[in-house]
Amino acid sequence: xxxxxxxxxxxxxxxxxxxxxxxxxxxxxxxxxxxxxxxxxxxxxxxxxxxxx
Amino acid sequence: xxxxxxxxxxxxxxxxxxxxxxxxxxxxxxxxxxxxxxxxxxxxxxxxxxxxxxxxxxxxxxxxxxxxxxxxxxxxxxxxxxxxxxxxxxxxxxxxxxxxxxxxxxxxxxxxxxxxxxxxxxxxxxxxxxxxxxxxxxxxxxxxxxxxxxxxxxxxxxxxxxxxxxxxxxxxxxxxxxxxxxxxxxxxxxxxxxxxxxxxxxxxxxxxxxxxxxxxxxxxxxxxxxxxxxxxxxxxxxxxxxx
Numbered sequence: 001x002x003x004x005x006x007x008x009x010x011x012x013x014x015x016x017x018x019x020x021x022x023x024x025x026x027x028x029x030x031x032x033x034x035x036x037x038x039x040x041x042x043x044x045x046x047x048x049x050x051x052x053x
Numbered sequence: 054x055x056x057x058x059x060x061x062x063x064x065x066x067x068x069x070x071x072x073x074x075x076x077x078x079x080x081x082x083x084x085x086x087x088x089x090x091x092x093x094x095x096x097x098x099x100x101x102x103x104x105x106x107x108x109x110x111x112x113x114x115x116x117x118x119x120x121x122x123x124x125x126x127x128x129x130x131x132x133x134x135x136x137x138x139x140x141x142x143x144x145x146x147x148x149x150x151x152x153x154x155x156x157x158x159x160x161x162x163x164x165x166x167x168x169x170x171x172x173x174x175x176x177x178x179x180x181x182x183x184x185x186x187x188x189x190x191x192x193x194x195x196x197x198x199x200x201x202x203x204x205x206x207x208x209x210x211x212x213x214x215x216x217x218x219x220x221x222x223x224x225x226x227x228x229x230x231x232x233x234x235x236x237x238x239x240x241x242x243x244x245x246x247x248x249x250x251x252x253x254x255x256x257x258x259x260x261x262x263x264x265x266x267x268x269x270x271x272x273x274x275x276x277x278x279x280x281x282x283x284x285x286x287x288x289x290x291x292x293x294x295x296x
Contacts, residue, residue, distance in 0.1 A: 005090075010102045013163065014101060014104050016162055017108050017162050018090075018108055020158045021112065021159065024112075024151045028148055028272060032272050032279070035276075036275050036278065039279045039283055042286055043285055043286050047289070
């Protein structure tokens with residue numbers, strides 16, 4: 001299996017491509033979810049503060 | 054369509070759609086990539102490097118598709134001043150920039166073993182690089198102009214002007230002699246659109262492409278929901294500051 005996945009002699013070009021794709025998609029995904037959570041928390045705090053007399 | 058573009062309706066509809074979008078996007082993308090690594094046969098000319106196609110080509114498709122989406126949203130924003138149109142274009146841009154960068158990097162890594170060089174200033178590669186600069190310029194306009202209405206207008210104008218690059222990307226390999234190969238997924242042959250690669254290689258490519266499209270909409274919906282919350286936050290902070 002490892003010999004197959006080495007994709008000789010092109011493995012050094014193939015695997016970095018999959019890594020770049022995973023990093024790009026993973027990076028945007030992480031940034032999107034973190035920003036969503038932050039904005040949710042901040043909005044909840046502000047609305048709670050507004051509701052207080 | 055415009056009925057669902059109302060922010061309240063958009064929030065309700067996107068909340069219902071998002072779990073299914075995430076599931077379908079992850080399922081399709083991972084299935085297609087599994088097939089690309091384990092099931093697709095080596096190409097008779099390119100050998101195993103053909104596996105790079107399964108991340109490079111969907112990234113290229115998404116780079117152009119997202120710019121086209123931003124163009125439509127920008128026109129709607131400019132003409133009808135729709136409250137969600139600017140948000141849609143703005144939040145699509147980082148995703149498009151990411152896919153464009155992935156396309157350029159994976160293309161360079163594919164180019165070295167096939168062409169003997171990572172980069173050449175041929176029409177397809179150069180027009181893709183211009184697309185990346187358009188995305189970065191668009192994001193730069195939003196970051197540089199403080200007044201959000203002015204930023205939205207300036208960014209939309211830039212996006213509309215820049216759309217001329219999309220047909221250039223598409224037809225560059227036909228209009229000029231390029232090192233980059235011509236259209237090789239589907240071709241016009243005898244007046245008909247026909248696939249030009251074997252179905253065993255074509256289906257995984259279409260599956261990854263569909264997965265990436267659904268992933269784009271899932272990311273976009275979450276980012277637009279965040280942008281709507283940010284607008285509410287800005288309004289609350291302005292109200293607090295005002296009294």
